[in-house]
Amino acid sequence: MPRLTRAESQARTRAHLVATAKEMFLAEGYSVTSLEKVADAAGYSKGAVYSNFRNKDELCLAVLDDIHAEKAMKIAEAITGADTIDERLSAFQKWAEENIGNVGWTALEVEFAISARRDEVVREELANRDRMIRELIAALITAQAEELGIRLPMPADAAATALLSLGIGLGLQRAIDPTIEVTVLTDLIRLLAGPSK
Amino acid sequence: MPRLTRAESQARTRAHLVATAKEMFLAEGYSVTSLEKVADAAGYSKGAVYSNFRNKDELCLAVLDDIHAEKAMKIAEAITGADTIDERLSAFQKWAEENIGNVGWTALEVEFAISARRDEVVREELANRDRMIRELIAALITAQAEELGIRLPMPADAAATALLSLGIGLGLQRAIDPTIEVTVLTDLIRLLAGPSK
DNA sequence: TCAATCGGAGACTAACAGTATTCGAATACC
DNA sequence: GGTATTCGAATACTGTTAGTCTCCGATTGA
Numbered sequence: 001m002p003r004l005t006r007a008e009s010q011a012r013t014r015a016h017l018v019a020t021a022k023e024m025f026l027a028e029g030y031s032v033t034s035l036e037k038v039a040d041a042a043g044y045s046k047g048a049v050y051s052n053f054r055n056k057d058e059l060c061l062a063v064l065d066d067i068h069a070e071k072a073m074k075i076a077e078a079i080t081g082a083d084t085i086d087e088r089l090s091a092f093q094k095w096a097e098e099n100i101g102n103v104g105w106t107a108l109e110v111e112f113a114i115s116a117r118r119d120e121v122v123r124e125e126l127a128n129r130d131r132m133i134r135e136l137i138a139a140l141i142t143a144q145a146e147e148l149g150i151r152l153p154m155p156a157d158a159a160a161t162a163l164l165s166l167g168i169g170l171g172l173q174r175a176i177d178p179t180i181e182v183t184v185l186t187d188l189i190r191l192l193a194g195p196s197k
Numbered sequence: 198m199p200r201l202t203r204a205e206s207q208a209r210t211r212a213h214l215v216a217t218a219k220e221m222f223l224a225e226g227y228s229v230t231s232l233e234k235v236a237d238a239a240g241y242s243k244g245a246v247y248s249n250f251r252n253k254d255e256l257c258l259a260v261l262d263d264i265h266a267e268k269a270m271k272i273a274e275a276i277t278g279a280d281t282i283d284e285r286l287s288a289f290q291k292w293a294e295e296n297i298g299n300v301g302w303t304a305l306e307v308e309f310a311i312s313a314r315r316d317e318v319v320r321e322e323l324a325n326r327d328r329m330i331r332e333l334i335a336a337l338i339t340a341q342a343e344e345l346g347i348r349l350p351m352p353a354d355a356a357a358t359a360l361l362s363l364g365i366g367l368g369l370q371r372a373i374d375p376t377i378e379v380t381v382l383t384d385l386i387r388l389l390a391g392p393s394k
Numbered sequence: 395t396c397a398a399t400c401g402g403a404g405a406c407t408a409a410c411a412g413t414a415t416t417c418g419a420a421t422a423c424c
Numbered sequence: 425g426g427t428a429t430t431c432g433a434a435t436a437c438t439g440t441t442a443g444t445c446t447c448c449g450a451t452t453g454a
Contacts, residue, residue, distance in 0.1 A: 010431095010433095046411090047433045127374035158380070162385055169367075172366075175314055176310055176323045207402095242403050249402095
């Protein structure tokens with residue numbers, strides 16, 4: 001175990017806190033998970049949290065960044081391995097079942113968004129992230145439609161908004177009633193892809 | 198001013214509290230609105246709240262009941278006054294802009310759902326309400342489709358789930374970024390109605 | 395008229411986010 | 425290499441909140 005410099009040591013602390021917070025936020029929820037519990041579970045005190053993050057919201061933003069990076073990797077993997085429409089659809093459906101279907105994620109995103117929406121800085125930050133995701137989805141849709149020779153029944157940005165909204169709404173309802181099926185997502189995609197059997 | 202019986206007096210207190218809480222929850226949010234502020238604003242003390250409601254969640258459920266009754270009236274009005282598809286669509290769009298578009302409502306529903314989901318009793322209650330709304334929407338869709346001679350591209354219950362999810366997701370994103378358009382909702386309905394242009 | 399009841403008041407507790415202060419070890423300077 | 429400084433982390437503290445408990449006084453029923 002090599003001796004750590006102050007910067008390295010702090011980075012390690014920060015990473016520990018983010019990892020622990022991620023686990024607890026996803027499992028228990030944002031508001032019910034106190035900073036003290038997170039600090040305890042990670043083996044530190046509240047002081048460690050507040051010298052690494054301005055407040056609880058900043059910690060959660062770091063956690064969400066971590067989650068997003070992970071999700072982006074997974075979805076990229078899922079798509080690159082498929083060529084036909086049907087293969088891509090089933091790859092997407094599998095991803096959706098594991099992610100939208102897994103209640104914790106959407107719940108955390110939504111709980112944080114709702115609780116932080118009164119903070120103008122965080123609200124704007126979240127709005128930007130949301131816009132970027134919608135643009136990314138729209139680009140993806142356009143590319144897929146072009147490649148597969150599909151004529152979309154609505155503008156790509158509207159379709160992207162619809163798809164993202166649907167994902168959020170579904171994930172949220174599943175947090176209340178996990179028996180709701182995720183398949184509606186692929187139903188909508190099929191509908192967008194048109195009557196191509 | 199006639200002398201009130203004890204029961205009447207309590208009912209009045211309860212109604213005052215619900216009305217005040219409704220206003221404040223919608224304007225400020227659920228978690229940031231303390232019971233003491235609600236009680237104060239209504240001209241009572243916390244004791245009044247706790248002798249009329251088991252806890253904060255119960256008060257919020259009463260508020261949501263109140264809101265739902267109001268919304269149901271409005272949507273019924275909107276629909277009954279229209280005969281053609283286009284009239285109904287624009288009536289619905291108007292309703293959507295005033296309701297989904299008005300950020301407070303969705304935000305309150307979602308904030309409460311997320312915060313109360315750990316309470317098994319409330320969670321089940323919310324799940325039932327959600328199921329009933331989906332069934333109601335599904336019935337509405339079926340009736341409309343039949344009346345207008347439309348063949349739905351997916352089962353009515355899936356369409357209902359999609360529509361509700363879309364509404365929730367849209368309202369939620371609008372709580373973060375109010376520039377997002379509500380029109381996607383009617384886009385989806387047109388898509389469900391098929392190429393009947 | 396008087397006793398029982400119960401809606402509501404208000405003091406209290408525990409848990410929380412966030413702040414202020416302090417401690418000690420890694421750093422930088424001499 | 426010793427000493428002063430810096431700064432990450434610990435800890436004691438504050439203000440606010442949901443929820444509890446006790447008490448008061450007005451309505452009720454006899």
